[in-house]
Amino acid sequence: ELGQYRHYMQKEIFEQPVALANTLEMLGTARSIQPGLFGAKTEELLSDVRQVLIVACGTSYHAGLVARYWLEGIAGVPCNVEVASEYRYRDSVSDPQTLVVTLSQSGETADTLAALQHAKSLGMTRTLCICNVPESSLVRENALRFITRAGPEIGVASTKAFTTQLAALYLLTLIFAKLRGRLSPEVEAAELQALRHLPVAVGKVLALEPAIQTWSEDFAMKQDALFLGRGRHYPIALEGALKLKEITYIHAEAYPAGELKHGPLALVDKDMPVIAVAPNDALLEKLKSNLQEVRARGGELYVFADADSEMPASEGVHVMRLPEHYGQLSALLHVIPLQLLAYHVALVRGTDVDKPRNLAKSVTVE
Ligand code: M6R
Numbered sequence: 001e002l003g004q005y006r007h008y009m010q011k012e013i014f015e016q017p018v019a020l021a022n023t024l025e026m027l028g029t030a031r032s033i034q035p036g037l038f039g040a041k042t043e044e045l046l047s048d049v050r051q052v053l054i055v056a057c058g059t060s061y062h063a064g065l066v067a068r069y070w071l072e073g074i075a076g077v078p079c080n081v082e083v084a085s086e087y088r089y090r091d092s093v094s095d096p097q098t099l100v101v102t103l104s105q106s107g108e109t110a111d112t113l114a115a116l117q118h119a120k121s122l123g124m125t126r127t128l129c130i131c132n133v134p135e136s137s138l139v140r141e142n143a144l145r146f147i148t149r150a151g152p153e154i155g156v157a158s159t160k161a162f163t164t165q166l167a168a169l170y171l172l173t174l175i176f177a178k179l180r181g182r183l184s185p186e187v188e189a190a191e192l193q194a195l196r197h198l199p200v201a202v203g204k205v206l207a208l209e210p211a212i213q214t215w216s217e218d219f220a221m222k223q224d225a226l227f228l229g230r231g232r233h234y235p236i237a238l239e240g241a242l243k244l245k246e247i248t249y250i251h252a253e254a255y256p257a258g259e260l261k262h263g264p265l266a267l268v269d270k271d272m273p274v275i276a277v278a279p280n281d282a283l284l285e286k287l288k289s290n291l292q293e294v295r296a297r298g299g300e301l302y303v304f305a306d307a308d309s310e311m312p313a314s315e316g317v318h319v320m321r322l323p324e325h326y327g328q329l330s331a332l333l334h335v336i337p338l339q340l341l342a343y344h345v346a347l348v349r350g351t352d353v354d355k356p357r358n359l360a361k362s363v364t365v366e
Contacts, residue, residue, distance in 0.1 A: 007353040009155035009247070013339050014206060017199035019160040022149035023167050024195055031189040035175050038128060039144040045126045047179055049099045051078040053124070055087050055115040056103035057363070059158040059242065060165060064103055065235035066331045067169035074328065075176035084115035085366070094122035101172075102129040105153055105161035106362040107136020114366070116141055130168045132161050146171070155354045156361050157246050159339050162239065163202070166332045167195065194329055204323045205336045209344075211320055212337055215302060216344035219250070222273055226264065226299075227254040227338075229277035230287050232331045236277050240338030247346040247356050257290035268299040275338070276301060279322070279330040280308035291317075304337050306330065 005011035026037065035042040052071055054064035064081040071079040082090075084102075088111065100119045104112050107129070116127065116138070128144035132153065139145050148164035174191055177183040183191075219225065225244060229237035234256040241252035255264050257276070268274065274294045278287055288311070291301055295316060302318050305311040308325035326333045346353045 006347075007155065007343070009157050009159060009343055009353050012153055012155055012160045013336070013343065015151065016160045016163050016206070016336065017203045019148075019150040019164050020167055020202060021199040022151075023164040024198070025149070027192055027196060030192060032185065033171065033174050033178060033188060033192060035179070037171060038146050038175070042144055042175065043179070045143060046099060046176065048097060049077070049126065049176075050095060050097040051080070052099045052101055053119065054079065054081040054101045054103060055084045055112060055119070057084050057109055057111050059162050059239060060103040060105060060112070062235045062239040062242070063162055063165040063169060064101070065238070066166060066232050067173065069232035070170060070173040070328065071176060074182070075173050076180060076182055077176050082115075084109070084111040088115040088118040092122075094119070094124055096123045096125070098124050098126065100124050100127045102127070102138060102142065103131075103165055104129065104136070104138050105132045105150075105158055105165075107131040107133040107138035108362050108364050109138075110364050110366050113138055113141070128172075130165055132164070154361070156356055156359050157243055157339075157342070157353075162335065163332055167198065170195065170329065170332075194327065198329065198332065201324060201326060201329075201333055202336060205333050206340075208320060208322070208337055209340055212340045213344045215318065215320070216341060216348055218300070218302075219248075219273055219341070219345045220348035222250060222271065224267070224272055225250055225252040226267065226272055226274045227252060227277070228257040228260070228274060228287070228290065229254070230257050230283040231281060232328075233277040233279065233281070233334060236331050236335050236338065237275075239335055240275060240277070240341070243339055243342035244345065246359065247342055247353050248349050248351055249357070250345065257287050260290055260293060265293060265297065268294055268297040270298040270300065272299050274299045274301050275341070276303045277334050277338075278303050278309055278311055279306040279334055280310070280325050281330065284309055304334055
């Protein structure tokens with residue numbers, strides 16, 4: 001079943017082009033998006049939504065954090081993202097004109113299910129779930145649904161479920177933007193084309209595996225690692241740190257790079273590798289000055305740039321370039337080298353990649 005791969009995680013990382021192509025298959029060659037993608041009542045339920053509330057756990061939560069940048073930046077919809085286990089026990093202010101979005105690979109995560117019940121008990125009945133398992137408990141509980149077609153995900157570390165969730169969340173963003181008159185026909189056609197290009201774009205990023213494997217040797221002996229990103233790439237830094245923690249047991253933290261000087265900079269020395277997610281976006285110049293602060297303290301930098309980022313390598317600054325610049329979708333592409341990095345560090349350390357200690361694939365208890 002594993003074919004040419006050593007582990008399910010590696011197989012699932014490499015299945016991402018197909019998983020995305022399947023998830024986006026219904027777009028065909030269309031130049032405009034059909035709101036019905038999320039269910040027959042999509043337009044009716046979304047048209048007067050005032051805000052979006054995303055609840056999820058773990059990697060799915062990170063997908064929600066990326067989506068907030070898209071929903072607010074592209075569609076102009078206010079968006080909050082909450083960890084499901086916190087939301088369900090918090091006294092919050094509810095608004096019936098909220099779209100509650102639950103994200104889950106398995107659709108069986110107890111905290112996410114309970115958070116949805118909690119939101120409904122507060123009178124929020126416009127519900128959408130983005131889920132990878134059509135017959136799961138979560139799917140049955142929602143008015144609207146979008147099934148990602150990543151296929152079964154067996155490795156405990158979630159990979160292809162994350163990127164397909166992001167593709168679905170980008171579609172949701174485009175639907176909101178369209179309903180709010182913020183999407184011209186030309187831009188809409190270009191956005192759909194960008195989505196259709198994703199499988200090819202992901203394939204090109206996967207070709208970086210041998211170079212990432214070389215970097216992984218440097219990490220295997222470390223105790224700690226720091227991941228940095230800004231804007232929509234901060235959640236990608238969080239996801240990179242989670243992947244590393246889960247399967248290599250190296251302590252990793254992620255920060256929005258602007259926060260460094262407010263505390264974590266004190267941790268940086270020559271033994272702390274710092275991984276930066278650095279595509280060419282509006283915050284790249286700011287990120288570069290944050291990275292100089294790291295270098296000045298002797299921290300070794302590993303930078304994932306893209307074709308357009310002005311980011312030269314130098315002493316203690318290792319730069320790997322993703323082959324294209326992907327605009328808004330760069331978050332989806334930039335997680336892939338971080339998945340591969342965690343995987344290869346785990347191989348060097350000899351950990352149980354697909355079944356890391358203390359973790360279960362599906363967390364059906366509180
Ligand atoms: O099935 P779900 O997406 O609801 O699962 C949520 C988390 O338990 C899951 O993403 C977890 O964090 C993964 N092990 C991360 O790789």
